[in-house]
Amino acid sequence: MCVEPAPPPPGRLTRRGVLAASAALAGTATALASGTATAAGPARRPARTGDLVVEGGTLLDPATGDVTEDAIVVIRDGVVRAAGPRDRVDIPADAHRLDAHGRWVLPGLIDAHIHLNTAAEARDAVRQGATSARSGSTNFYQDIAVRELARQAPRHAPRLKAAGVFVTPDLGDTVLADPDLTPLVRLKDGVRSAEALRRVVSVNLARGVDVVKTRVNERAGLADQDPLTQVYSHAQLSEVVAAARRGGKGVLCHSYSEKGCHDAVTAGIRSLEHGVFVGERTLHEMRRRGTYFTPTLTAIAGLAETSDPVLAERGRTFLPVLERAVLAAHELGVPLAAGTDSSGGSIDPIGREVELMRAAGLPALDAIRTATTGAARLLGLDGTAGRLARGHAGDVLLLSGDPLADVSVLKSPLRVVRSGVAL
Known part of the structure:
Protein backbone atom coordinates (compact mmCIF):
# COMPACT_ATOMS: atom_id res chain seq x y z
CA MET A 1 0.00 0.00 0.00
CA CYS A 2 1.28 3.43 -0.90
CA VAL A 3 0.94 6.52 1.22
CA GLU A 4 -1.22 9.23 -0.25
CA PRO A 5 0.75 12.44 -0.72
CA ALA A 6 -0.29 15.10 1.75
CA PRO A 7 1.37 18.41 2.55
CA PRO A 8 2.31 19.05 6.17
CA PRO A 9 0.28 21.57 8.18
CA PRO A 10 1.35 25.25 8.03
CA GLY A 11 4.89 25.61 9.38
CA ARG A 12 4.25 28.08 12.20
CA LEU A 13 1.45 26.13 13.78
CA THR A 14 3.23 22.82 13.31
CA ARG A 15 6.50 23.97 14.85
CA ARG A 16 4.67 25.47 17.82
CA GLY A 17 2.63 22.37 18.49
CA VAL A 18 5.46 19.93 18.07
CA LEU A 19 7.83 21.99 20.21
CA ALA A 20 5.24 22.24 22.99
CA ALA A 21 4.54 18.50 22.92
CA SER A 22 8.18 17.47 22.72
CA ALA A 23 9.09 19.92 25.48
CA ALA A 24 6.48 18.39 27.75
CA LEU A 25 7.77 14.87 27.03
CA ALA A 26 11.39 15.89 27.56
CA GLY A 27 10.58 17.75 30.77
CA THR A 28 11.96 21.01 29.42
CA ALA A 29 8.73 22.97 29.33
CA THR A 30 9.46 24.93 32.51
CA ALA A 31 12.91 25.93 31.31
CA LEU A 32 11.60 26.86 27.87
CA ALA A 33 8.64 28.91 29.03
CA SER A 34 8.96 32.49 30.19
CA GLY A 35 6.51 35.31 29.89
CA THR A 36 3.70 34.98 27.37
CA ALA A 37 3.73 32.55 24.51
CA THR A 38 3.04 33.87 21.05
CA ALA A 39 1.61 32.38 17.87
CA ALA A 40 5.15 31.65 16.77
CA GLY A 41 5.84 29.46 19.80
CA PRO A 42 6.96 29.76 23.43
CA ALA A 43 8.38 33.09 24.50
CA ARG A 44 12.16 33.17 24.22
CA ARG A 45 14.67 34.21 26.83
CA PRO A 46 18.14 35.35 25.85
CA ALA A 47 20.64 32.54 26.35
CA ARG A 48 22.22 32.68 29.79
CA THR A 49 25.89 32.93 28.91
CA GLY A 50 28.70 34.17 31.09
CA ASP A 51 31.91 36.13 31.44
CA LEU A 52 34.77 34.16 32.92
CA VAL A 53 38.54 33.93 33.01
CA VAL A 54 40.00 30.45 33.41
CA GLU A 55 43.40 31.13 34.90
CA GLY A 56 46.62 29.26 35.46
CA GLY A 57 45.93 25.81 34.02
CA THR A 58 47.74 23.78 31.38
CA LEU A 59 45.86 24.31 28.13
CA LEU A 60 45.72 21.63 25.43
CA ASP A 61 44.70 22.60 21.89
CA PRO A 62 43.47 19.38 20.22
CA ALA A 63 43.82 20.90 16.75
CA THR A 64 47.58 21.45 17.00
CA GLY A 65 48.56 19.35 19.99
CA ASP A 66 50.14 22.45 21.54
CA VAL A 67 50.34 22.50 25.34
CA THR A 68 50.47 25.88 27.10
CA GLU A 69 51.37 26.08 30.78
CA ASP A 70 50.02 28.87 33.01
CA ALA A 71 47.41 29.61 30.36
CA ILE A 72 44.64 32.17 30.37
CA VAL A 73 41.26 31.68 28.66
CA VAL A 74 39.06 34.78 28.52
CA ILE A 75 35.35 34.21 27.89
CA ARG A 76 32.93 37.06 27.22
CA ASP A 77 29.21 36.52 26.58
CA GLY A 78 29.85 32.80 26.39
CA VAL A 79 32.51 33.07 23.64
CA VAL A 80 36.30 32.75 23.88
CA ARG A 81 37.87 36.16 23.27
CA ALA A 82 41.47 35.14 23.94
CA ALA A 83 43.44 32.05 24.95
CA GLY A 84 47.16 31.58 25.44
CA PRO A 85 50.09 32.07 27.79
CA ARG A 86 49.65 34.60 30.59
CA ASP A 87 52.13 37.09 29.15
CA ARG A 88 50.20 37.32 25.87
CA VAL A 89 46.63 37.63 27.15
CA ASP A 90 45.07 40.71 28.74
CA ILE A 91 42.84 39.84 31.68
CA PRO A 92 39.84 42.18 32.10
CA ALA A 93 40.08 43.97 35.42
CA ASP A 94 36.51 43.14 36.43
CA ALA A 95 36.64 39.50 35.36
CA HIS A 96 35.31 36.68 37.47
CA ARG A 97 38.14 34.15 37.69
CA LEU A 98 38.19 30.36 37.86
CA ASP A 99 41.45 29.09 39.34
CA ALA A 100 42.84 26.26 37.20
CA HIS A 101 46.32 26.00 38.72
CA GLY A 102 47.44 22.38 38.78
CA ARG A 103 44.70 21.40 36.35
CA TRP A 104 44.59 20.62 32.66
CA VAL A 105 42.24 22.74 30.57
CA LEU A 106 40.46 21.31 27.53
CA PRO A 107 37.49 22.33 25.39
CA GLY A 108 34.16 20.72 26.22
CA ALA A 385 33.30 23.66 19.32
CA GLY A 386 36.31 21.39 19.79
CA ARG A 387 38.89 24.07 20.65
CA LEU A 388 39.46 26.92 23.06
CA ALA A 389 40.45 29.51 20.49
CA ARG A 390 39.17 32.98 19.73
CA GLY A 391 35.58 32.89 18.48
CA HIS A 392 34.86 29.39 19.76
CA ALA A 393 32.29 28.57 22.42
CA GLY A 394 33.32 29.12 26.02
CA ASP A 395 32.93 25.44 26.92
CA VAL A 396 35.75 24.25 29.18
CA LEU A 397 36.75 21.13 31.09
CA LEU A 398 39.12 21.19 34.05
CA LEU A 399 40.89 17.85 34.49
CA SER A 400 42.87 16.38 37.36
CA GLY A 401 45.76 15.20 35.19
CA ASP A 402 47.41 15.08 31.79
CA PRO A 403 45.02 13.47 29.27
CA LEU A 404 47.92 12.86 26.88
CA ALA A 405 49.43 10.56 29.50
CA ASP A 406 46.16 9.07 30.73
CA VAL A 407 42.97 9.75 28.76
CA SER A 408 40.86 8.22 31.55
CA VAL A 409 40.91 11.59 33.34
CA LEU A 410 38.36 12.72 30.74
CA LYS A 411 35.73 10.47 32.30
CA SER A 412 35.53 12.57 35.48
CA PRO A 413 36.06 16.28 34.81
CA LEU A 414 36.63 18.28 37.99
CA ARG A 415 34.74 21.27 36.61
CA VAL A 416 32.65 21.95 33.52
CA VAL A 417 32.09 25.40 32.04
CA ARG A 418 29.25 25.79 29.54
CA SER A 419 29.10 29.03 27.54
CA GLY A 420 31.12 30.84 30.17
CA VAL A 421 29.07 29.60 33.14
CA ALA A 422 30.87 27.30 35.56
CA LEU A 423 28.65 24.42 36.69
Whole structure:
Protein backbone atom coordinates (compact mmCIF):
# COMPACT_ATOMS: atom_id res chain seq x y z
CA MET A 1 0.00 0.00 0.00
CA CYS A 2 1.28 3.43 -0.90
CA VAL A 3 0.94 6.52 1.22
CA GLU A 4 -1.22 9.23 -0.25
CA PRO A 5 0.75 12.44 -0.72
CA ALA A 6 -0.29 15.10 1.75
CA PRO A 7 1.37 18.41 2.55
CA PRO A 8 2.31 19.05 6.17
CA PRO A 9 0.28 21.57 8.18
CA PRO A 10 1.35 25.25 8.03
CA GLY A 11 4.89 25.61 9.38
CA ARG A 12 4.25 28.08 12.20
CA LEU A 13 1.45 26.13 13.78
CA THR A 14 3.23 22.82 13.31
CA ARG A 15 6.50 23.97 14.85
CA ARG A 16 4.67 25.47 17.82
CA GLY A 17 2.63 22.37 18.49
CA VAL A 18 5.46 19.93 18.07
CA LEU A 19 7.83 21.99 20.21
CA ALA A 20 5.24 22.24 22.99
CA ALA A 21 4.54 18.50 22.92
CA SER A 22 8.18 17.47 22.72
CA ALA A 23 9.09 19.92 25.48
CA ALA A 24 6.48 18.39 27.75
CA LEU A 25 7.77 14.87 27.03
CA ALA A 26 11.39 15.89 27.56
CA GLY A 27 10.58 17.75 30.77
CA THR A 28 11.96 21.01 29.42
CA ALA A 29 8.73 22.97 29.33
CA THR A 30 9.46 24.93 32.51
CA ALA A 31 12.91 25.93 31.31
CA LEU A 32 11.60 26.86 27.87
CA ALA A 33 8.64 28.91 29.03
CA SER A 34 8.96 32.49 30.19
CA GLY A 35 6.51 35.31 29.89
CA THR A 36 3.70 34.98 27.37
CA ALA A 37 3.73 32.55 24.51
CA THR A 38 3.04 33.87 21.05
CA ALA A 39 1.61 32.38 17.87
CA ALA A 40 5.15 31.65 16.77
CA GLY A 41 5.84 29.46 19.80
CA PRO A 42 6.96 29.76 23.43
CA ALA A 43 8.38 33.09 24.50
CA ARG A 44 12.16 33.17 24.22
CA ARG A 45 14.67 34.21 26.83
CA PRO A 46 18.14 35.35 25.85
CA ALA A 47 20.64 32.54 26.35
CA ARG A 48 22.22 32.68 29.79
CA THR A 49 25.89 32.93 28.91
CA GLY A 50 28.70 34.17 31.09
CA ASP A 51 31.91 36.13 31.44
CA LEU A 52 34.77 34.16 32.92
CA VAL A 53 38.54 33.93 33.01
CA VAL A 54 40.00 30.45 33.41
CA GLU A 55 43.40 31.13 34.90
CA GLY A 56 46.62 29.26 35.46
CA GLY A 57 45.93 25.81 34.02
CA THR A 58 47.74 23.78 31.38
CA LEU A 59 45.86 24.31 28.13
CA LEU A 60 45.72 21.63 25.43
CA ASP A 61 44.70 22.60 21.89
CA PRO A 62 43.47 19.38 20.22
CA ALA A 63 43.82 20.90 16.75
CA THR A 64 47.58 21.45 17.00
CA GLY A 65 48.56 19.35 19.99
CA ASP A 66 50.14 22.45 21.54
CA VAL A 67 50.34 22.50 25.34
CA THR A 68 50.47 25.88 27.10
CA GLU A 69 51.37 26.08 30.78
CA ASP A 70 50.02 28.87 33.01
CA ALA A 71 47.41 29.61 30.36
CA ILE A 72 44.64 32.17 30.37
CA VAL A 73 41.26 31.68 28.66
CA VAL A 74 39.06 34.78 28.52
CA ILE A 75 35.35 34.21 27.89
CA ARG A 76 32.93 37.06 27.22
CA ASP A 77 29.21 36.52 26.58
CA GLY A 78 29.85 32.80 26.39
CA VAL A 79 32.51 33.07 23.64
CA VAL A 80 36.30 32.75 23.88
CA ARG A 81 37.87 36.16 23.27
CA ALA A 82 41.47 35.14 23.94
CA ALA A 83 43.44 32.05 24.95
CA GLY A 84 47.16 31.58 25.44
CA PRO A 85 50.09 32.07 27.79
CA ARG A 86 49.65 34.60 30.59
CA ASP A 87 52.13 37.09 29.15
CA ARG A 88 50.20 37.32 25.87
CA VAL A 89 46.63 37.63 27.15
CA ASP A 90 45.07 40.71 28.74
CA ILE A 91 42.84 39.84 31.68
CA PRO A 92 39.84 42.18 32.10
CA ALA A 93 40.08 43.97 35.42
CA ASP A 94 36.51 43.14 36.43
CA ALA A 95 36.64 39.50 35.36
CA HIS A 96 35.31 36.68 37.47
CA ARG A 97 38.14 34.15 37.69
CA LEU A 98 38.19 30.36 37.86
CA ASP A 99 41.45 29.09 39.34
CA ALA A 100 42.84 26.26 37.20
CA HIS A 101 46.32 26.00 38.72
CA GLY A 102 47.44 22.38 38.78
CA ARG A 103 44.70 21.40 36.35
CA TRP A 104 44.59 20.62 32.66
CA VAL A 105 42.24 22.74 30.57
CA LEU A 106 40.46 21.31 27.53
CA PRO A 107 37.49 22.33 25.39
CA GLY A 108 34.16 20.72 26.22
CA LEU A 109 33.79 17.33 24.56
CA ILE A 110 31.37 16.31 21.82
CA ASP A 111 29.18 13.20 21.93
CA ALA A 112 28.37 12.47 18.29
CA HIS A 113 25.77 9.76 19.04
CA ILE A 114 23.52 10.13 22.07
CA HIS A 115 19.80 9.75 22.80
CA LEU A 116 18.56 12.62 24.99
CA ASN A 117 14.92 12.11 25.87
CA THR A 118 14.66 14.21 29.04
CA ALA A 119 15.99 17.39 30.59
CA ALA A 120 17.62 15.29 33.31
CA GLU A 121 19.59 13.29 30.74
CA ALA A 122 20.67 16.50 29.01
CA ARG A 123 21.95 17.98 32.28
CA ASP A 124 23.76 14.74 33.10
CA ALA A 125 25.50 14.73 29.72
CA VAL A 126 26.81 18.27 30.26
CA ARG A 127 28.01 17.54 33.78
CA GLN A 128 29.98 14.59 32.48
CA GLY A 129 31.73 16.77 29.91
CA ALA A 130 29.62 16.60 26.74
CA THR A 131 28.95 20.27 26.01
CA SER A 132 27.96 19.54 22.39
CA ALA A 133 26.24 16.50 20.91
CA ARG A 134 24.38 14.94 18.01
CA SER A 135 21.14 13.12 18.66
CA GLY A 136 20.84 9.51 17.56
CA SER A 137 17.04 10.06 17.35
CA THR A 138 14.20 10.17 19.88
CA ASN A 139 10.74 8.60 19.73
CA PHE A 140 8.66 11.77 20.00
CA TYR A 141 10.89 14.67 18.92
CA GLN A 142 12.19 15.25 22.45
CA ASP A 143 15.57 16.16 20.95
CA ILE A 144 13.98 19.15 19.22
CA ALA A 145 12.99 20.47 22.65
CA VAL A 146 16.37 19.64 24.17
CA ARG A 147 18.03 21.58 21.34
CA GLU A 148 15.87 24.58 22.20
CA LEU A 149 16.66 24.19 25.89
CA ALA A 150 20.37 24.30 25.05
CA ARG A 151 19.87 27.53 23.12
CA GLN A 152 17.98 29.28 25.89
CA ALA A 153 19.68 27.83 28.98
CA PRO A 154 23.05 26.41 27.86
CA ARG A 155 24.06 25.11 31.28
CA HIS A 156 21.14 22.66 31.19
CA ALA A 157 21.93 20.88 27.91
CA PRO A 158 24.62 20.32 25.28
CA ARG A 159 24.32 22.33 22.09
CA LEU A 160 22.56 19.70 20.03
CA LYS A 161 22.09 18.58 16.46
CA ALA A 162 18.65 16.95 16.47
CA ALA A 163 17.72 13.88 14.40
CA GLY A 164 14.02 13.69 15.20
CA VAL A 165 12.46 10.26 14.72
CA PHE A 166 14.19 7.16 13.36
CA VAL A 167 13.60 6.18 9.73
CA THR A 168 13.05 2.48 10.44
CA PRO A 169 10.71 -0.21 9.09
CA ASP A 170 8.67 -0.49 12.31
CA LEU A 171 7.89 2.92 13.80
CA GLY A 172 5.81 1.45 16.64
CA ASP A 173 4.37 4.15 18.87
CA THR A 174 6.46 6.77 17.07
CA VAL A 175 3.57 7.09 14.59
CA LEU A 176 1.97 9.15 17.39
CA ALA A 177 4.83 11.66 17.30
CA ASP A 178 3.16 13.63 14.52
CA PRO A 179 -0.24 13.45 12.78
CA ASP A 180 1.51 13.21 9.42
CA LEU A 181 3.07 9.90 10.45
CA THR A 182 -0.18 8.18 11.42
CA PRO A 183 -1.10 7.03 7.85
CA LEU A 184 1.99 4.81 7.96
CA VAL A 185 0.34 2.52 10.50
CA ARG A 186 -1.82 1.12 7.67
CA LEU A 187 1.20 -0.21 5.79
CA LYS A 188 1.38 -3.99 6.08
CA ASP A 189 5.15 -4.13 5.56
CA GLY A 190 6.00 -1.00 7.50
CA VAL A 191 8.13 1.88 6.29
CA ARG A 192 9.72 0.27 3.24
CA SER A 193 8.27 1.77 0.09
CA ALA A 194 9.88 4.81 -1.49
CA GLU A 195 6.79 6.86 -0.63
CA ALA A 196 6.84 5.81 3.03
CA LEU A 197 10.57 6.46 3.38
CA ARG A 198 10.21 9.91 1.85
CA ARG A 199 7.29 10.69 4.13
CA VAL A 200 9.19 10.01 7.34
CA VAL A 201 12.12 12.10 6.09
CA SER A 202 9.84 14.94 4.99
CA VAL A 203 8.05 15.03 8.34
CA ASN A 204 11.43 15.20 10.07
CA LEU A 205 12.52 18.02 7.79
CA ALA A 206 9.29 19.90 8.42
CA ARG A 207 9.90 19.64 12.14
CA GLY A 208 13.32 21.23 11.79
CA VAL A 209 15.79 18.37 12.28
CA ASP A 210 19.49 18.94 11.67
CA VAL A 211 20.26 15.40 10.51
CA VAL A 212 18.34 12.26 9.52
CA LYS A 213 18.85 8.87 11.22
CA THR A 214 18.16 5.55 9.53
CA ARG A 215 19.30 1.94 9.78
CA VAL A 216 20.53 -0.89 7.58
CA ASN A 217 20.68 -3.71 10.17
CA GLU A 218 18.67 -4.94 13.16
CA ARG A 219 19.73 -4.04 16.71
CA ALA A 220 22.58 -5.61 18.68
CA GLY A 221 21.04 -4.59 22.00
CA LEU A 222 17.94 -6.77 21.65
CA ALA A 223 18.50 -10.49 22.17
CA ASP A 224 15.69 -11.49 19.82
CA GLN A 225 17.18 -9.55 16.90
CA ASP A 226 20.12 -10.47 14.70
CA PRO A 227 22.30 -7.40 14.10
CA LEU A 228 23.63 -8.95 10.89
CA THR A 229 20.15 -9.09 9.34
CA GLN A 230 19.72 -6.33 6.77
CA VAL A 231 16.43 -4.41 6.92
CA TYR A 232 16.94 -1.85 4.11
CA SER A 233 18.46 -2.39 0.67
CA HIS A 234 20.88 -0.10 -1.13
CA ALA A 235 17.95 1.30 -3.12
CA GLN A 236 15.94 2.06 0.02
CA LEU A 237 18.90 3.71 1.72
CA SER A 238 19.45 5.78 -1.40
CA GLU A 239 15.85 7.02 -1.16
CA VAL A 240 16.45 8.16 2.41
CA VAL A 241 19.71 9.89 1.50
CA ALA A 242 18.19 11.61 -1.53
CA ALA A 243 15.18 12.84 0.47
CA ALA A 244 17.44 14.16 3.22
CA ARG A 245 19.73 15.89 0.74
CA ARG A 246 16.79 17.67 -0.85
CA GLY A 247 16.33 19.25 2.56
CA GLY A 248 20.03 20.01 2.87
CA LYS A 249 20.63 17.35 5.54
CA GLY A 250 23.04 14.45 5.96
CA VAL A 251 22.23 10.94 7.15
CA LEU A 252 23.67 8.82 9.95
CA CYS A 253 23.09 5.08 9.62
CA HIS A 254 22.85 2.31 12.25
CA SER A 255 24.85 -0.60 10.81
CA TYR A 256 26.64 -3.83 11.66
CA SER A 257 27.19 -6.25 8.75
CA GLU A 258 29.86 -5.62 6.12
CA LYS A 259 27.31 -5.73 3.29
CA GLY A 260 25.02 -3.39 5.20
CA CYS A 261 27.89 -1.01 5.89
CA HIS A 262 28.93 -1.02 2.24
CA ASP A 263 25.39 -0.45 1.01
CA ALA A 264 24.96 2.45 3.42
CA VAL A 265 28.26 4.11 2.51
CA THR A 266 27.76 3.77 -1.24
CA ALA A 267 24.20 5.09 -0.85
CA GLY A 268 25.78 8.34 0.36
CA ILE A 269 25.36 8.46 4.13
CA ARG A 270 27.34 11.06 6.06
CA SER A 271 28.35 8.81 8.97
CA LEU A 272 28.37 5.10 9.76
CA GLU A 273 27.22 4.24 13.29
CA HIS A 274 28.42 1.13 15.20
CA GLY A 275 29.77 -0.61 12.05
CA VAL A 276 31.23 -3.60 13.91
CA PHE A 277 31.92 -5.76 10.86
CA VAL A 278 32.84 -3.00 8.43
CA GLY A 279 35.49 -4.35 6.05
CA GLU A 280 38.53 -2.97 4.32
CA ARG A 281 36.67 -2.48 1.04
CA THR A 282 34.12 -0.26 2.77
CA LEU A 283 36.73 1.61 4.81
CA HIS A 284 38.56 2.52 1.60
CA GLU A 285 35.26 3.78 0.18
CA MET A 286 34.66 5.81 3.35
CA ARG A 287 38.07 7.43 3.07
CA ARG A 288 37.41 8.28 -0.58
CA ARG A 289 34.02 9.82 0.21
CA GLY A 290 34.94 11.42 3.53
CA THR A 291 32.33 9.32 5.33
CA TYR A 292 32.68 9.43 9.12
CA PHE A 293 32.85 6.41 11.40
CA THR A 294 31.13 6.68 14.82
CA PRO A 295 31.81 3.23 16.35
CA THR A 296 30.08 3.73 19.75
CA LEU A 297 32.58 1.46 21.49
CA THR A 298 31.00 2.32 24.83
CA ALA A 299 27.69 0.79 23.84
CA ILE A 300 29.26 -2.38 22.43
CA ALA A 301 31.48 -2.80 25.52
CA GLY A 302 28.38 -2.30 27.66
CA LEU A 303 26.69 -5.33 26.13
CA ALA A 304 29.32 -7.59 27.69
CA GLU A 305 28.34 -6.28 31.13
CA THR A 306 24.64 -7.12 30.85
CA SER A 307 22.95 -10.00 32.67
CA ASP A 308 21.42 -11.35 29.45
CA PRO A 309 23.69 -14.21 28.27
CA VAL A 310 22.96 -13.59 24.59
CA LEU A 311 23.84 -9.89 24.82
CA ALA A 312 26.86 -10.53 27.03
CA GLU A 313 28.30 -13.01 24.55
CA ARG A 314 27.52 -10.61 21.72
CA GLY A 315 29.41 -7.84 23.49
CA ARG A 316 32.44 -10.05 24.20
CA THR A 317 32.52 -11.18 20.58
CA PHE A 318 31.85 -7.83 18.93
CA LEU A 319 34.17 -5.55 20.93
CA PRO A 320 37.55 -6.89 19.70
CA VAL A 321 36.22 -6.94 16.13
CA LEU A 322 35.14 -3.33 16.42
CA GLU A 323 38.43 -2.30 18.01
CA ARG A 324 40.28 -3.72 15.02
CA ALA A 325 37.93 -1.88 12.67
CA VAL A 326 38.52 1.41 14.51
CA LEU A 327 42.29 1.05 14.31
CA ALA A 328 42.12 0.08 10.63
CA ALA A 329 39.92 3.10 9.94
CA HIS A 330 42.33 5.40 11.72
CA GLU A 331 45.34 4.02 9.88
CA LEU A 332 43.56 4.46 6.53
CA GLY A 333 42.59 8.05 7.32
CA VAL A 334 38.84 7.50 7.76
CA PRO A 335 37.53 10.33 9.98
CA LEU A 336 36.40 9.10 13.40
CA ALA A 337 33.92 10.62 15.83
CA ALA A 338 33.26 9.65 19.44
CA GLY A 339 29.73 8.72 20.48
CA THR A 340 28.46 6.82 23.52
CA ASP A 341 25.01 5.79 22.19
CA SER A 342 23.71 6.54 25.69
CA SER A 343 19.98 5.98 26.08
CA GLY A 344 17.29 4.80 28.46
CA GLY A 345 18.04 7.27 31.23
CA SER A 346 21.67 6.25 31.73
CA ILE A 347 24.27 8.65 30.34
CA ASP A 348 27.80 7.33 29.87
CA PRO A 349 30.63 9.87 30.06
CA ILE A 350 31.95 10.76 26.65
CA GLY A 351 35.42 10.43 28.18
CA ARG A 352 34.80 6.68 28.33
CA GLU A 353 34.51 6.60 24.54
CA VAL A 354 37.82 8.44 24.23
CA GLU A 355 39.36 5.91 26.61
CA LEU A 356 38.11 3.04 24.42
CA MET A 357 39.42 4.76 21.27
CA ARG A 358 42.82 4.86 22.97
CA ALA A 359 42.50 1.19 23.97
CA ALA A 360 41.76 0.34 20.33
CA GLY A 361 45.21 1.65 19.40
CA LEU A 362 44.79 5.35 18.62
CA PRO A 363 47.46 7.70 19.98
CA ALA A 364 46.13 9.73 22.91
CA LEU A 365 45.90 13.00 20.98
CA ASP A 366 44.06 11.37 18.09
CA ALA A 367 41.67 9.70 20.52
CA ILE A 368 40.96 13.10 22.08
CA ARG A 369 40.37 14.57 18.63
CA THR A 370 37.52 12.10 18.01
CA ALA A 371 35.58 13.93 20.74
CA THR A 372 36.79 17.44 19.86
CA THR A 373 37.97 18.63 16.45
CA GLY A 374 36.93 15.51 14.55
CA ALA A 375 33.43 15.37 15.97
CA ALA A 376 33.11 19.13 15.50
CA ARG A 377 33.69 18.77 11.77
CA LEU A 378 31.12 15.99 11.51
CA LEU A 379 28.51 18.11 13.29
CA GLY A 380 29.33 21.24 11.32
CA LEU A 381 30.62 22.90 14.50
CA ASP A 382 34.22 23.52 13.50
CA GLY A 383 34.77 27.14 14.42
CA THR A 384 32.34 26.76 17.32
CA ALA A 385 33.30 23.66 19.32
CA GLY A 386 36.31 21.39 19.79
CA ARG A 387 38.89 24.07 20.65
CA LEU A 388 39.46 26.92 23.06
CA ALA A 389 40.45 29.51 20.49
CA ARG A 390 39.17 32.98 19.73
CA GLY A 391 35.58 32.89 18.48
CA HIS A 392 34.86 29.39 19.76
CA ALA A 393 32.29 28.57 22.42
CA GLY A 394 33.32 29.12 26.02
CA ASP A 395 32.93 25.44 26.92
CA VAL A 396 35.75 24.25 29.18
CA LEU A 397 36.75 21.13 31.09
CA LEU A 398 39.12 21.19 34.05
CA LEU A 399 40.89 17.85 34.49
CA SER A 400 42.87 16.38 37.36
CA GLY A 401 45.76 15.20 35.19
CA ASP A 402 47.41 15.08 31.79
CA PRO A 403 45.02 13.47 29.27
CA LEU A 404 47.92 12.86 26.88
CA ALA A 405 49.43 10.56 29.50
CA ASP A 406 46.16 9.07 30.73
CA VAL A 407 42.97 9.75 28.76
CA SER A 408 40.86 8.22 31.55
CA VAL A 409 40.91 11.59 33.34
CA LEU A 410 38.36 12.72 30.74
CA LYS A 411 35.73 10.47 32.30
CA SER A 412 35.53 12.57 35.48
CA PRO A 413 36.06 16.28 34.81
CA LEU A 414 36.63 18.28 37.99
CA ARG A 415 34.74 21.27 36.61
CA VAL A 416 32.65 21.95 33.52
CA VAL A 417 32.09 25.40 32.04
CA ARG A 418 29.25 25.79 29.54
CA SER A 419 29.10 29.03 27.54
CA GLY A 420 31.12 30.84 30.17
CA VAL A 421 29.07 29.60 33.14
CA ALA A 422 30.87 27.30 35.56
CA LEU A 423 28.65 24.42 36.69
